[in-house]
Amino acid sequence: MTWKGPTFRTVDGERIDGVWCHVWQWDEWRDTYVVEDLLVYADGTVRCERTTDLAGLERMLDRELIVLRDPAAPPWEEPENKWEARYSEALTPEGFLLEVADRIEELAGRPTVHDRFREAVRRFQGAPTDANRSLLRGAYLAIAPHLRVYCLGDMDRQDRPLRILFTDLGEQVDGDGPVATAEMHRQALDYFRDREKAVARADERQAVRHADDPTSPGSPAIILNQIFFPNGRPADPGLSALRNDFPVTLRHAGDSYPSVHHGYWALSTAEEADRLAVRDAPTADAAHELGALAPRREDWADVRLAVMAGLLRAKFTQHPALAEILLGTGDARIAYSGYEESPYWRTARDEQGRNWVGRLLELVRSELHAAGTGSGISSPTGE
Structure with missing residues (x-):
């Protein structure tokens, strides 16, 4: 699902920021689905022809008044092997609702599931204990399933280091992948240590490159x-x-x-x-x-x-x-x-x-x- 923006609406003189994406909405007059803009705002308002909220959006998805894929497109095919798959999980109404809820948090300036996940990664990198591993797993699972492969920002390994780390020794990763071993866990831990060092180097480099950037907010336009x-x-x-x-x-x-x-x-x-x-x-x-x-x-x-x-x-x-x-x-x-x-x-x-x-x-x-x-x-x- 591709989100676009910014957009906004005005309520009692206050600007309410928003974003939008395309969905397919049932048109009873045409007896078919038509493409519509779904708008989501910082105050939790959702609009797709009519104004509603997150609970109303859930009801529209349950009744299939709104669907998330072109009804004329071929059905989604599950990968034969989840471990070897190179694309995200299927977009589902449940996952989409999680994504919309997170967009609302982002627009409102509140911490998002991705913010909490990044914080859990930092804690785990600093102290890779079982307790922090459990916190990291919970933060990972809070992300909408179709977005999890992107959570580390690694286009090559995707979220594989996490999936390895969350698999108990002797169990198959993803149920159809390799058996998790102590060496695989060590390599996953090394990945996060190397990642922390790489992020620190990138931050240092950016601090040098952006040395002349303003240090305080600018004046209003x-x-x-x-x-x-x-x-x-x-x-x-x-x-x-x-x-x-x-x-x-x-x-x-x-x-x-x-x-x-x-x-x-x-x-x-x-x-x-x-x-x-x-x-x-x-x-x-x-x-x-x-x-x-x-x-x-x-x-x-x-x-x-x-x-x-x-x-x-x-x-x-x-x-x-x-x-x-x-x-x-x-x-x-x-x-x-x-x-x-x-x-x-x-x-x-x-x-x-x-x-x-x-x-x-x-x-x-x-x-x-x-x-x-x-x-x-x-x-x-x-x-």
């Missing part, structure tokens, strides 16, 4: 919404000062522009007369419209990102008060929203927006920090 001011801009512009249509004169590429918007669209034009007309437009919206209608310079697709970066650098290095507003966003991700600008520059639904203005604002913010800016900003010409 900031959304720069497009705002209209029919009664004029307020004395304190707030975050709206970070938007490209904010009226502030900046010097760039040998000329002055009334806003980043004016500069961007003026520099996109092929003819000098059009550039001047856009530069002198009465508003940022007018500059946008004039620039968009004018013939475009041939290399614009290649240079527009650099032009935007230069304009933003000019804006915030030449105006200390605006730089303070940008620096005040901390290390937050900046999402540049809106309606009229291209998705290349802003956020958009279904991940179609590239948010380049937001990303460049984060870059300029970092450059301001690196330059030791604040109230005493050096003012490069931006030319």
Whole structure:
């Protein structure tokens, strides 16, 4: 069963995270099974056409209103030899319910059966006693049967070391495999010791490779919404000062522009007369419209990102008060929203927006920090 996400729903203003997968649901009108999305949420809500919970899902599975495999697919064939099988056990309604319950725990930020299993593995690796072996066995059996072969993350040995370890001496592993011997148990114990050393080496290597990773959580994302001011801009512009249509004169590429918007669209034009007309437009919206209608310079697709970066650098290095507003966003991700600008520059639904203005604002913010800016900003010409 492949889970996809993220998804969410909103309840009383609170976001409830979820994931979803495909199942086959009985359609009484068509008298057949149809593929449906089964959604599972952090609060335990389950939805597949109707809203229910884990107990309701169990009833739907019992009544075969929902099935987990394509009814037209060939029936599942049990392996002739379980020990030699290289794939997981069959997906059953009971196993699926265990998996769904664990997904709910994960979405809610609570320990999952996999978390408890990993902790049992760590305890056993640290002290391979009979008591810890028993705890490890219980943690292993709590995992949905169709997921157990993946629990060690070993695509070659899968869960075989565990199955050997849980088999008493003189008994056949899986009932049809080799007879468990003291040497096999020793090799299984060696596997876990070697695994612990390998994990420690990997952690040390990652600590070196990720040495520059932030050590504390970042600031919440900031959304720069497009705002209209029919009664004029307020004395304190707030975050709206970070938007490209904010009226502030900046010097760039040998000329002055009334806003980043004016500069961007003026520099996109092929003819000098059009550039001047856009530069002198009465508003940022007018500059946008004039620039968009004018013939475009041939290399614009290649240079527009650099032009935007230069304009933003000019804006915030030449105006200390605006730089303070940008620096005040901390290390937050900046999402540049809106309606009229291209998705290349802003956020958009279904991940179609590239948010380049937001990303460049984060870059300029970092450059301001690196330059030791604040109230005493050096003012490069931006030319």
